[in-house]
Amino acid sequence: xxxxxxxxxxxxxxxxxxxxxxxxxxxxxxxxxxxxxxxxxxxxxxxxxxxxxxxxxxxxxxxxxxxxxxxxxxxxxxxxxxxxxxxxxxxxxxxxxxxxxxxxxxxxxxxxxxxxxxxxxxxxxx
Amino acid sequence: xxxxxxxxxxxxxxxxxxxxxxxxxxxxxxxxxxxxxxxxxxxxxxxxxxxxxxxxxxxxxxxxxxxxxxxxxxxxxxxxxxxxxxxxxxxxxxxxxxxxxxxxxxxxxxxxxxxxxxxxxxxxxxxxxxxxxxxxxxxxxxxxxxxxxxxxxxxxxxxxxxxxxxxxxxxxxxxxxxxxxxxxxxxxxxxxxxxxxxxxxxxxxxxxxxxxxxxxxxxxxxxxxxxxxxxxxxxxxxxxxxxxxxxxxxxxxxxxxxxxxxxxxxxxxxxxxxxxxxxxxxxxxxxxxxxxxxxxxxxxxxxxxxxxxxxxxxxxxxxxxxxxxxxxxxxxxxxxxxxxxxxxxxxxxxxxxxxxxxxxxxxxxxxxxxxxxxxxxxxxxxxxxxxxxxxxxxxxxxxxxxxxxxxxxxxxxxxxxxxxxxxxxxxxxxxxxxxxxxxxxxxxxxxxxxxxxxxxxxxxxxxxxxxxxxxxxxxxxxxxxx
Numbered sequence: 001x002x003x004x005x006x007x008x009x010x011x012x013x014x015x016x017x018x019x020x021x022x023x024x025x026x027x028x029x030x031x032x033x034x035x036x037x038x039x040x041x042x043x044x045x046x047x048x049x050x051x052x053x054x055x056x057x058x059x060x061x062x063x064x065x066x067x068x069x070x071x072x073x074x075x076x077x078x079x080x081x082x083x084x085x086x087x088x089x090x091x092x093x094x095x096x097x098x099x100x101x102x103x104x105x106x107x108x109x110x111x112x113x114x115x116x117x118x119x120x121x122x123x124x125x126x
Numbered sequence: 127x128x129x130x131x132x133x134x135x136x137x138x139x140x141x142x143x144x145x146x147x148x149x150x151x152x153x154x155x156x157x158x159x160x161x162x163x164x165x166x167x168x169x170x171x172x173x174x175x176x177x178x179x180x181x182x183x184x185x186x187x188x189x190x191x192x193x194x195x196x197x198x199x200x201x202x203x204x205x206x207x208x209x210x211x212x213x214x215x216x217x218x219x220x221x222x223x224x225x226x227x228x229x230x231x232x233x234x235x236x237x238x239x240x241x242x243x244x245x246x247x248x249x250x251x252x253x254x255x256x257x258x259x260x261x262x263x264x265x266x267x268x269x270x271x272x273x274x275x276x277x278x279x280x281x282x283x284x285x286x287x288x289x290x291x292x293x294x295x296x297x298x299x300x301x302x303x304x305x306x307x308x309x310x311x312x313x314x315x316x317x318x319x320x321x322x323x324x325x326x327x328x329x330x331x332x333x334x335x336x337x338x339x340x341x342x343x344x345x346x347x348x349x350x351x352x353x354x355x356x357x358x359x360x361x362x363x364x365x366x367x368x369x370x371x372x373x374x375x376x377x378x379x380x381x382x383x384x385x386x387x388x389x390x391x392x393x394x395x396x397x398x399x400x401x402x403x404x405x406x407x408x409x410x411x412x413x414x415x416x417x418x419x420x421x422x423x424x425x426x427x428x429x430x431x432x433x434x435x436x437x438x439x440x441x442x443x444x445x446x447x448x449x450x451x452x453x454x455x456x457x458x459x460x461x462x463x464x465x466x467x468x469x470x471x472x473x474x475x476x477x478x479x480x481x482x483x484x485x486x487x488x489x490x491x492x493x494x495x496x497x498x499x500x501x502x503x504x505x506x507x508x509x510x511x512x513x514x515x516x517x518x519x520x521x522x523x524x525x526x527x528x529x530x531x532x533x534x535x536x537x538x539x540x541x542x543x544x545x546x547x548x549x550x551x552x553x554x555x556x557x558x559x560x561x562x563x564x565x566x567x568x569x570x571x572x573x574x575x576x577x578x579x580x581x582x583x584x585x586x587x588x589x590x591x592x593x594x595x596x597x598x599x600x601x602x603x604x605x606x607x608x
Contacts, residue, residue: 011406013434017413055402055483083405084483107409111416 003046004028008038009053035059042068047076049121054082065100077121083107150244158183204232227251274371282307282323296343312338326356326367349374388577399479407438448476466497473510485524492531498608505581512574513542513601520546543600549593
């Protein structure tokens with residue numbers, strides 16, 4: 001069984017949609033509705049992939065990603081999922097170049113695209 | 127003393143007396159011969175005593191004067207009737223001397239003589255002409271002004287009404303003379319204008335306001351900005367009112383354009399927050415719809431997806447509706463009774479998205495659930511939108527936006543406080559100036575707060591700023607309560 005996947009979004013319906021999609025593929029999902037909760041769960045759990053909203057009520061999504069990137073070995077692959085940014089947004093481009101996030105998914109997304117992203121980021125050895 | 131010496135001394139005294147009179151005096155007999163003349167006449171006419179006394183009037187006065195005044199005929203008439211002629215006007219010019227103007231009287235004196243007294247009134251005439259000229263100049267200043275200038279008596283009855291007033295109202299001076307000025311105002315503003323006149327009576331303070339002037343011939347009214355000034359007499363007592371008015375149509379048109387362009391700027395600032403807020407429900411709808419397309423969907427999950435789609439479409443639609451309301455509201459400019467708290471809540475709702483994106487908490491504290499004021503809800507919303515967005519822009523690292531509403535006596539005070547970068551001391555007095563901006567070129571027009579200022583003034587309120595650099599800023603808006 002794969003390590004669980006963390007879904008971070010302040011919109012419960014958004015968490016519901018992404019969780020349902022991932023769970024339908026047989027993965028475990030943990031959700032967080034704000035940045036502090038996400039950071040706490042990242043520090044105390046082992047996640048393979050994080051689907052992260054860019055704008056959270058208490059902190060910026062990229063700040064959560066930055067903290068996740070300091071977790072060292074076994075750090076998760078982070079996907080920024082946002083309606084605030086766009087595909088060739090310089091902010092997104094810089095975050096990928098810095099290695100803080102792996103990729104970006106614009107809202108609204110197709111379920112197929114989200115799953116494709118998920119599978120591309122899952123460790124191949126498991 | 128002998129008779130002779132007595133007579134001599136009498137003649138000396140008579141001469142002294144005559145010469146002391148500051149008017150020209152001539153004694154003339156029935157043959158129009160000059161019997162005696164005083165020094166004043168000699169010096170004014172530049173004549174010697176020898177060339178005057180014993181001569182005929184025709185030799186003493188220039189022909190042109192004798193002809194124009196008919197003075198010889200007048201003298202004969204006085205001799206015949208014994209009735210004096212008084213206060214006639216004569217212009218006399220001795221060679222090499224500027225023109226002088228005299229008033230003269232012809233008085234019968236005993237022993238068949240007459241006395242011609244000529245008084246030099248050149249200076250008085252000049253002064254009165256000067257006064258008339260100044261009066262004419264002042265009148266032409268008032269008449270040439272493109273602003274309405276009128277004066278009223280202490281009760282507000284119109285006394286004068288200039289050309290601009292005639293032109294703009296379509297009412298002639300004759301039509302308005304004696305009419306109460308407030309009877310020319312829009313019906314629902316009449317009591318307020320009548321109050322101004324009562325206040326003028328009591329105090330010496332000028333009063334500035336805006337209201338509509340009726341234009342009966344054109345049907346309708348025009349909005350005018352008015353300044354009422356008390357007219358004081360020499361003792362400082364108010365005896366009337368001077369009213370100056372300027373047509374606001376042009377200025378209003380310009381203000382409307384400015385407000386609209388400022389609004390577009392605000393919409394641009396809000397776009398980021400709105401994009402995020404609308405794309406979230408869209409993403410939920412999109413995923414739910416895709417779930418429904420799958421095979422083997424359980425009836426419960428089918429319902430759940432449909433419900434999510436429904437609620438999220440409503441969410442997106444609500445955001446768009448707020449936006450529409452903000453974009454369109456300025457077309458409505460009629461003042462009406464409204465609840466300030468509702469206006470504030472609706473405006474806060476509009477900026478919530480942007481605040482959320484920047485991690486700013488918005489808090490509204492009110493004393494009462496409903497606070498009624500007179501105003502244009504769309505304009506007031508624009509004012510608060512501006513102030514809120516400025517505050518949000520001042521907090522790029524997040525913070526608190528506090529809005530407190532208090533009523534004191536006949537006013538309501540809205541304080542909008544941020545925890546942002548604050549305003550440097552030198553900038554504080556400039557922030558309401560048009561085109562003053564602290565934003566980089568291209569990011570702010572610098573018109574936002576100056577438009578707020580004009581809108582709040584139109585609502586008879588005031589707007590002020592308090593701040594210390596690094597400690598946030600507070601914008602204080604005061605409005606009169608209904």
